[in-house]
Amino acid sequence: MAKKFHEPIRMCISCRQRDTQFNLTRLRCENGQLAPFEGIGRSFYLCKICLNEEKKLQKALMRYCRSGEKDKLMNKLKEIITDDR
Numbered sequence: 001m002a003k004k005f006h007e008p009i010r011m012c013i014s015c016r017q018r019d020t021q022f023n024l025t026r027l028r029c030e031n032g033q034l035a036p037f038e039g040i041g042r043s044f045y046l047c048k049i050c051l052n053e054e055k056k057l058q059k060a061l062m063r064y065c066r067s068g069e070k071d072k073l074m075n076k077l078k079e080i081i082t083d084d085r
């Protein structure tokens, strides 16, 4: 088996599983609202499995962004990940 390059390993904030950065969605939080990561500031990661687990994801986002507005967070998340594809 060929040895992989040193890919950075990051942790999903929802399930705390570690994966390579490539397999995770990188986001950031700004004033309690989600934003796409643009190369600066503090960011966090979500794995593909958690992106499909809405309930669990809402909790993680509210906790991380310190916001109670879960609908606002989820709508923004959908907007960001749709833009990405």
Ligand SMILES: [Zn+2]
Residues within 6 Å of the ligand: 012, 013, 014, 015, 016, 017, 046, 047, 048, 049, 050, 051
């Ligand atoms: Zn996860």
